[in-house]
Amino acid sequence: MVREGRIGAREVAEHAGCSVSAVSLVVNGKDTGRISAELRERVLAAVTELGYRPNRSARSLVTGDSGTVCAVLPDPANPFFGDVLAGLGTALGDEHTLALVLPTSGTDYDARTVLRAYSLDPAGVVLISPGEPVLRDLVPRCPTLVVDAPGRTPALPRVDLDTVAAGELISDHLTALGHRGFGYIGPTSDKPTFRTRRRAFLDRVADADVLRTLDLPGWDPLAAAVTMASVLPEWLDSGVTAVVCADDLLAYGVLAALDRLGRGEVAVVGMGDLPFSQLCRPALTSVDFAGRRAGEVAGRSLLSWIGTGERPRRTRVPANLVVRASTRGG
Amino acid sequence: MVREGRIGAREVAEHAGCSVSAVSLVVNGKDTGRISAELRERVLAAVTELGYRPNRSARSLVTGDSGTVCAVLPDPANPFFGDVLAGLGTALGDEHTLALVLPTSGTDYDARTVLRAYSLDPAGVVLISPGEPVLRDLVPRCPTLVVDAPGRTPALPRVDLDTVAAGELISDHLTALGHRGFGYIGPTSDKPTFRTRRRAFLDRVADADVLRTLDLPGWDPLAAAVTMASVLPEWLDSGVTAVVCADDLLAYGVLAALDRLGRGEVAVVGMGDLPFSQLCRPALTSVDFAGRRAGEVAGRSLLSWIGTGERPRRTRVPANLVVRASTRGG
Numbered sequence: 001m002v003r004e005g006r007i008g009a010r011e012v013a014e015h016a017g018c019s020v021s022a023v024s025l026v027v028n029g030k031d032t033g034r035i036s037a038e039l040r041e042r043v044l045a046a047v048t049e050l051g052y053r054p055n056r057s058a059r060s061l062v063t064g065d066s067g068t069v070c071a072v073l074p075d076p077a078n079p080f081f082g083d084v085l086a087g088l089g090t091a092l093g094d095e096h097t098l099a100l101v102l103p104t105s106g107t108d109y110d111a112r113t114v115l116r117a118y119s120l121d122p123a124g125v126v127l128i129s130p131g132e133p134v135l136r137d138l139v140p141r142c143p144t145l146v147v148d149a150p151g152r153t154p155a156l157p158r159v160d161l162d163t164v165a166a167g168e169l170i171s172d173h174l175t176a177l178g179h180r181g182f183g184y185i186g187p188t189s190d191k192p193t194f195r196t197r198r199r200a201f202l203d204r205v206a207d208a209d210v211l212r213t214l215d216l217p218g219w220d221p222l223a224a225a226v227t228m229a230s231v232l233p234e235w236l237d238s239g240v241t242a243v244v245c246a247d248d249l250l251a252y253g254v255l256a257a258l259d260r261l262g263r264g265e266v267a268v269v270g271m272g273d274l275p276f277s278q279l280c281r282p283a284l285t286s287v288d289f290a291g292r293r294a295g296e297v298a299g300r301s302l303l304s305w306i307g308t309g310e311r312p313r314r315t316r317v318p319a320n321l322v323v324r325a326s327t328r329g330g
Numbered sequence: 331m332v333r334e335g336r337i338g339a340r341e342v343a344e345h346a347g348c349s350v351s352a353v354s355l356v357v358n359g360k361d362t363g364r365i366s367a368e369l370r371e372r373v374l375a376a377v378t379e380l381g382y383r384p385n386r387s388a389r390s391l392v393t394g395d396s397g398t399v400c401a402v403l404p405d406p407a408n409p410f411f412g413d414v415l416a417g418l419g420t421a422l423g424d425e426h427t428l429a430l431v432l433p434t435s436g437t438d439y440d441a442r443t444v445l446r447a448y449s450l451d452p453a454g455v456v457l458i459s460p461g462e463p464v465l466r467d468l469v470p471r472c473p474t475l476v477v478d479a480p481g482r483t484p485a486l487p488r489v490d491l492d493t494v495a496a497g498e499l500i501s502d503h504l505t506a507l508g509h510r511g512f513g514y515i516g517p518t519s520d521k522p523t524f525r526t527r528r529r530a531f532l533d534r535v536a537d538a539d540v541l542r543t544l545d546l547p548g549w550d551p552l553a554a555a556v557t558m559a560s561v562l563p564e565w566l567d568s569g570v571t572a573v574v575c576a577d578d579l580l581a582y583g584v585l586a587a588l589d590r591l592g593r594g595e596v597a598v599v600g601m602g603d604l605p606f607s608q609l610c611r612p613a614l615t616s617v618d619f620a621g622r623r624a625g626e627v628a629g630r631s632l633l634s635w636i637g638t639g640e641r642p643r644r645t646r647v648p649a650n651l652v653v654r655a656s657t658r659g660g
Contacts, residue, residue: 027449032442048469067450068429076415077622082407089406089432097450099398099429102419112362119357120397120427139378221609252609259611276606279551279582281589292407 007052016046027052069302070117072101073128074108078219079274080291084128084147087295096123096303108189111137118142124302131191143305145312147298151192157305157312159298161289162319163193163271167200169287169321170269174205174242177327179267181210181239183232185224185254186246188215197246197271210239216250224253225260232257232266242267242327248274248286255280255326267327282325290317337382346376357382399632400447402431403458404438408549409604410621414458414477417625426453426633438519441467448472454632461521473635475642477628478619481522487635487642489628491619492649493523493601497530499617499651500599504535504572507657509597511540511569513562515554515584516576518545527576527601540569546580554583555590562587562596572597572657578604578616585610585656597657612655620647 009027013020018039025031026043046052069092073081089098101117103109111134117125124143127134135149138156146158174182182205186198198213205211212235216224232254235243243266245251251270258266270277273288294317301312339357343350348369355361356373376382399422403411419428431447433439441464447455454473457464465479468486476488504512512535516528528543535541542565546554562584565573573596575581581600588596600607603618624647631642 027445044469047471076406076419077409077412079407079409079412082409082412085406085430086432089430090434094434094446097429097431097446099427100415100419101427102416104420104424115357116424116427139374141377221605252606256609275551276582276609279586279606280609281611 007050009052012043012046012050012052015050016042018043023047066121066123067095068097068099068120068122069299070099070101070120070122070125071128072109072114072117072125072130074103076100076102080272080289081128083291084295084298087292087297088126088299089295090292091296091299091303110134114138123306126298126302129191129193131189135192143302143311145298145302145305147294149192150196157301158314159294159301160314160316161193161291161294162316163196163289164200165319166197166271166287166289166321167202167204169319170244170271171201171204173285173321173323173327174244174267174269177242177267179242180208181241182208183212183214183235183240183243184246185214185216185228185243185250187219187250188217194246201244212238212240219247219249221249221252221256224250225256226253228254228257229260232261232263236261236263236266240266242269244269246271248272248277248284251284251286251326252276252280255282255284269327273322277322278324282328285324285327286322288320288322290319293317337380339382342373342376342380342382345380346372348373353377396451396453397425398427398429398450398452399629400429400431400450400452400455401458402439402444402447402455402460404433406430406432410602410619411458413621414625414628417622417627418456418629419625420622421626421629421633440464444468453636456628456632459521459523461519465522473632473641475628475632475635477624479522480526487631488644489624489631490644490646491523491621491624492646493526493619494530495649496527496601496617496619496651497532497534499649500574500601501531501534503615503651503653503657504574504597504599507572507597509572510538511571512538513542513544513565513570513573514576515544515546515558515573515580517549517580518547524576531574542568542570549577549579551579551582551586554580555586556583558584558587559590562591562593566591566593566596570596572599574599576601578602578607578614581614581616581656582606582610585612585614599657603652607652608654612658615654615657616652618650618652620649623647 009020009023012023022035023043025034026040031040071088092098101113103113118141127146129148144156146156148161150160150163186194243254248270251268254268270284270286273286277284277286297315305312339350339353342353352365353373355364356370361370401418422428431443433443448471457476459478474486476486478491480490480493516524573584578600581598584598600614600616603616607614607616627645635642
């Protein structure tokens with residue numbers, strides 16, 4: 001393992017016969033269009049030969065900007081968070097590094113996970129879909145922005161998904177199709193984002209003929225399918241003709257259960273518009289929250305805050321109902 | 331925005347009436363079971379009151395271990411990479427931070443992206459599914475491990491997916507079902523992982539009655555469906571009865587095209603076993619590469635390398651064929 005020893009950018013520059021700033025451009029990957037390919041090769045050869053390791057820590061002590069933005073999120077394997085991360089990465093470009101801070105156990109993060117993010121001395125922090133306790137205990141130590149936590153968040157800049165519009169778009173769509181009996185399936189999680197999704201929809205259909213709700217403990221579509229296969233018969237007998245889910249993963253389970261019951265005519269709507277929703281059969285009507293866009297907006301706002309010291313305004317990323325076969329009678 | 335000023339851990343300790351090491355434990359999120367909840371609260375109150383920001387940079391200069399592990403990958407929105415990241419995060423725990431370095435343009439990373447990772451002064455680097463040019467130009471500056479780049483990689487420790495077994499498992503399965511005419515669909519990308527997937531399968535069915543291959547430029551299932559709707563008729567007329575895809579995303583497109591052509595009896599196999607493969611109709615037979623497991627193995631190997639200075643051995647994570655309806659006649 002190569003250690004820094006006494007080799008600095010100055011030694012590399014002398015060895016390569018160039019300026020220290022040329023070395024800096026190359027090792028920070030910012031030389032495009034600024035120095036020749038030949039010089040770049042020479043610098044890289046000198047870097048390798050001398051075993052030089054550029055020292056970002058030293059730079060950070062001088063400039064006060066560690067160049068790191070921490071994203072704290074529940075699970076990178078969830079496609080929605082993957083989208084937000086991709087958007088964040090695009091916005092941060094190559095001036096800032098995107099550090100992930102994940103829960104080390106369980107399926108969600110807590111106040112301790114957030115402390116871990118601050119201990120990295122980041123230039124900024126993005127909290128993605130935080131739970132209520134995280135927000136309650138939060139002591140921001142640098143520019144900190146919250147993505148997807150609608151409601152009474154502490155006074156932090158936020159990028160909201162339009163979870164209120166989601167409920168309205170869905171209820172308007174289903175009502176226009178003549179539905180008067182609804183089922184709503186959400187997670188047992190009481191995160192602000194899911195509380196808002198539920199309330200926005202239920203408020204809007206308060207005068208429906210039939211209304212059923214169910215909380216499921218996890219996100220696994222197959223587990224949801226098994227539960228729903230035993231719950232749906234009573235719902236359908238009582239007059240439910242449309243089932244709305246707080247997340248597409250739950251909706252996939254509902255579609256599978258309805259298929260098994262031979263009740264493909266029941267309308268199903270999801271939220272999140274995951275990539276598979278256009279591929280499943282029937283294709284799933286869903287609300288697109290534009291996660292990648294939310295990540296980009298969050299990244300740009302945070303960089304501006306870090307750069308200017310001015311807190312960004314709250315932003316809401318528009319949501320969009322994508323109508324597919326699952327609300328057209330299978 | 332809070333700046334560090336002159337406030338250090340010593341000032342916080344004085345203010346809270348405790349030791350500097352207690353402050354260190356709390357701000358690094360490592361106090362569980364070591365100090366009382368009451369002391370923790372006092373430290374946090376002092377941190378907030380004094381505006382203390384723990385300085386990781388200074389620590390890094392002293393210990394020489396920046397505590398950061400960089401993962402370089404093409405796209406966090408791809409569910410396979412999300413799985414690998416989740417596994418890496420689990421393995422790294424809270425002692426090391428997982429930094430993501432992503433391509434700032436285009437859909438894949440290059441040597442410049444890797445340089446950017448090294449410029450962060452990481453304790454270790456994981457290159458996930460790198461292309462050939464990245465490996466050719468690589469000058470490792472710290473423990474560097476490669477995930478999913480089978481073949482003649484430079485002398486770096488690797489965690490391989492079992493892409494060779496994938497071709498064998500699939501050909502054996504299809505041959506046992508009586509298939510003698512095969513189509514293979516891969517990406518135009520010549521990444522080692524895709525070259526190996528293709529060769530392992532094609533070598534194994536070299537004596538088939540009919541063999542067709544096609545390269546598609548992207549991963550979008552709907553685009554694949556459109557292309558395949560015009561390609562498949564000729565393939566099927568010539569005797570192709572089973573279509574193998576280098577990735578599940580392409581297989582979803584093939585399933586959609588076959589459905590439109592009313593040829594649901596044609597066998598389809600994917601690779602990667604994405605979550606949706608158990609939900610699509612017909613459910614997709616696919617090779618599970620165990621991406622999360624690969625990420626965990628990579629993380630543990632890298633930590634051991636960083637800690638002991640001993641290079642880990644090459645590891646191969648076993649692959650597994652998950653047989654579903656798409657090879658059972660729809």
